[in-house]
Amino acid sequence: MFFQLFISLLPLFLTVVFCLFVAKSSKLTAKPRPNLPKSYPLLGSYLESKANKNRRLEWITGFLQSSPTATFTLREPLGRRQIFTANPANVQHMLKTNFPNYQKGPNSRGTLFDFLGDGIFNVDGDSWKFQRQVASHEFNTKSLRRFVETVVDAELSDRLTPMLSNAARTGTVLDFQDILQRFAFDNICRIAFGYDPAYLMPSLPQAEFAKTFDDGTNLSSERFRTFLPINWKIRRFFGIGSEKRLKIATSDIRDFAKNIVREKKQELKDKSSLESVDLLSRFLSSGHSDENFVTDIVISFILAGRDTTSAALTWFFWLISRHPEVELEILKEIREKSDSPIFEEVKDMIYTHACLCETMRLYPPVPVDGKVAMGADVLPDGTEVRKGMGVAYHPYAMGRMESIWGSDWAEFKPERWLERDAAGKWSFVGRDSYTYPVFQAGPRICLGKEMAFLQMKRVVAGVLRQFRVVPAMQKDFEPELVVFLTSKMNGGLPVRVEERGECD
DSSP, X not given: OHHHHHHHHHHHHHHHHHHHHHHHXXXXXXXXXXXXXXXXXXXXXXXXXXXXXXXXXXXXXXXXXXXXXXXXXXXXXXXXXXXXXXXXXXXXXXXXXXXXXXXXXXXXXXXXXXXXXXXGGGOOHHHHHHHHHHHHHHHTOHHHHHHHHHHHHHHIIIIIHHHHHHHHHHTOOEEHHHHHHHHHHHHHHHHHTSOOOOOSSTTXXXXXXXXXXXXXXHHHHHHHTOSSHHXXXXXXXXXXXXXXXXXXXXXXXXXXXXXXXXXXXXXXXXXXXXXXXXXXXXXXXXXXXXXXXXXXXXXXXXHHHHHHHHHHHHHHHHHHHHOHHHHHXXXXXHHHTTTSOHHHHHHTOHHHHHHHHHHHHHSOSSOOEEEEESSOEEOTTSOEEOTTOEEEEOHHHHTTOHHHHOTTTTSOOGGGGEEEOTTSOEEEOOOOTTTSTBTBOGGGOOTTHHHHHHHHHHHHHHHHTTEEEEESSOTTOOOOEEESSSEEETTOOEEEEEEXXXXX
């Protein structure tokens, strides 16, 4: 009991000691440079960082917006430094030009290892190359794309649409973020495992695996926000507090996943030919049968496939509720494509695609991504990088840079992604992945990008064709983006659902 109290009070004790030191030496401390957080000996910018912990994205974004090169160095406690950049040239340098030098690094890998193991999102070097090669082959097959279409459409027609119809009929207020997370969780489990958790049901069941997965995600992300990493490592060693809960969550996640892997192995062994087309069956059938390897990679796919698409769609439905003229344009496009086959329909939804891109510009599912420099370097803007220094590119800030998007960057404006031809037809005008690194860029660019857009556009078409989604909050209410390993809308998105009439 005493030891646990000591561990919990350690950050406070260190802060007091540092503050006393700062008070004695403040007269000798030079004034901070303009447009940088205040920094003190030993403490660095910890005090200001702690004061802004609930708005860290906006806090960092402010410094990047005011920096001439959209880059600055944050001084952390005990002499550590972290570079943040929203400069496309720097992003390209990190993610492509000098890609081998900017890796996940041992600290990030150690922080997430209990949850993600040696999965593709938590490794570098040869291990990453091997997993990327295997996954890339499977993601590029037409049969997987058809399977994804079938899964998404079944979840839409059998579960999401009936649930929204019932809510419209009864006047029930739904947390649409929760609904979309359930939708995405069912989808990704069926696509990755060939397993249906039936999370999106009328009773809104509390699926144990989904809850445990949430705990694993949230508790793992808390490690990154610890004042000193040694704190969570001590808690893990003694099995106390949040680390005790994380150990239980990760153990349950891995046991659940391994049981599915074993069942799938047996299923494939009993079959004379491959009938299942989920990712797990594909990996096992191609000779990659190591239980830990397959478990790690599938857990990583669940993390990527569940929270990213649901986060993007949550913000999308809120934004179009604020812009009825955009919703009308989307609805027009949906009705024009209603007689097309599924894949052709979503492929040709140009305006909807632009709306989703604009949504993720303002609210990227992964708002910041950090790397570690394996060797000393100099970024294109002249920023010096020391070996072992953290360097993070910041998609959230990049979506708010006037130098990239113009003076109207704060506006939700799908037209910035579009142009009309001579006949007045929209065509999509994309941005390069270093200016818009929402799906990463370079060798690590997201393999599931096209799958994500397919799923999101099918949801948009399926929902808006039949329903109007109306936020059940005050018109001037501004939701808050909160970040775990991916971003979410704080408190969810309460909505009422209305059936569309024939003239809507």
